[in-house]
Amino acid sequence: MKLWYSPPSPFARKARIAALELGLAERVEQIEVAVAPHKPNEEFGRRNPLMKVPALETDDGFVLFDSRVICEYLDAQAGGDRLIPAAPGKRWTVLRRQALGDGVTDAGILRRYELAARPEALRWADWLAGQQKKIDLGLDLAEREAAHWGKSLDIGQIAIACALHWLDFRFPGDDWRRGRPALAAWLAEIGQRPSFAQTMPRA
Amino acid sequence: MKLWYSPPSPFARKARIAALELGLAERVEQIEVAVAPHKPNEEFGRRNPLMKVPALETDDGFVLFDSRVICEYLDAQAGGDRLIPAAPGKRWTVLRRQALGDGVTDAGILRRYELAARPEALRWADWLAGQQKKIDLGLDLAEREAAHWGKSLDIGQIAIACALHWLDFRFPGDDWRRGRPALAAWLAEIGQRPSFAQTMPRA
Known part of the structure; x- marks a missing residue:
């Protein structure tokens, strides 16, 4: 199998962590690719027309996307x-947890594009505030539920951890841990797993 | 079950069509709600912190999101x-097809927010062009594959049809049918199913 990824991508990281946790890493060749919505990578678009990572080519030559489909495929x-x-x-509990983590990440990525890619004169405060509200409410729900997540790793926990580590990476000044002690303690522990430590987001 | 939706939403429509096609419509109470990223609906945020439709409350009182999780739950x-x-x-073929439809819709919605919600002076041409490129390449892939979709309805076809009807609704001047005769013919046929006809996007 071939997995297209980028080093900072939280969605690609879900698939990379899944491959490691499932003992499949040696069967998955990882290929780095650059993607950004304002600079379409049309060569990569021949594999994934949405031009997003991750994308996974199976051993049959079929290209799967997005991260949820790939993670379920790897699990199988x-x-x-x-x-x-x-x-x-x-x-349903785990898939909803994954949707929560992915949704927080989506909102964070839209904030990132607004603040780091879009020309400064074109930024829109209401958009930034609205996406931040999704992050805030999403993490508040995660805080209330984290105590019940148990010790068995699932794709929902992976999605939440990828969201949180990515927020730390891109918005180090945003103190999401304040008022969320259960989530902070949970992340500190899960972050020690080799699959997480080896894939921390980087530029 | 209770399903929160908005009349124009292509993602909520996936769940509404699934409920109809699965013979579950009478068990699903539909509740209309207004959502927009620049105007956070915090009351609805108590149900879905991401403040997006659809959200589904099960008969056990557990709130599921997003559309993929809800559609799989309804299928079950x-x-x-x-x-x-x-x-x-x-x-994998069907889930990847769903990801393709959802991805085209995501790109279309980002174009819609840019053109209809964001103040005109803050629009960014590179963003609009990049999202349009995802739509173009995504629909080109759908055109190549449409001939193989067969007669049996699946969630991938529902996602693609919701993307296309929504593009017709929001961007009536964009002629996505040009150069895509297989996709155009397929949509004309599938659009006659009562589940699609009853849920066409409206303002």
Whole structure:
């Protein structure tokens, strides 16, 4: 398999962590690619027309995207029911947790594009504030639920951790830990797993 | 179950069409809510902190989001393996097709916010062009694959149709049909299903 990724991408990191946790890393060749919405990478667009990472080419030559599809595919390659529970009750809880982490990341990335890519004269305060509100409410929910996440790693926890580490990386001055002690303690612990430590976001 | 939606939302429409196609519509109470990223709806944020539609409250009182999680949940309530194939080969094809439709919709929505919500003086041409390129390449891929979609409705086809009808609704001057005859013919046919006709996007 071939996995297209970029070193800072929190969505690509979900797939990289999943591959490591599932024992598949040796079967996944990682290929670095540069993507940014204001600079379309049309060569990469021949693989993923959305020009986003991650994208995964299977051994059959079929290109999968986005991160959720890839992570479920990897889970299945490792036998299934590993990072994504098969049992209905737990499955919805974990998939909703993944949607929460992905949604916080989406809002963070839109803030990042606004502040680091868009020309300064074109920034819109209401947009920045609205995306920040999604992050704030999303992390407040994660704080309330973190105590119940248990010790068994799942794709929802991976998505939340990728969101939080990426916020630390891109917005080091934003103190999301304030008022969220359970989430902060949880991240400190999970961040010590080799799969997380080896894939910390970098420029 | 309770489903929060807005009449124009292409993502909420995926869930509304799924409920109709799965014979679950009578079990799903639909509640209209207004959402926009620059005007956070904090009351709705108590249900979905990301303040996006759709959100689904199950009969147990657990709130699910986003559209992918909700559609898979609804599929399971109808017995499973209906709109989302369980068999591995077909499953990845359909989930990737859903990611393609959702990705085109995401890019379209970002164009819509830029052109209809953001103050005119703050618009950024490179952003608009980059999002349009994702739509163009995404629909080019859909055109190449549409002939192989077959007659059995799946969540990938629903996602693609919701993207296309929404583009017609929001960008009636954009002629995405030009050069894409297979996709245009496919949409004309699928659009006649009652589940699609009853849920066409409106303001």
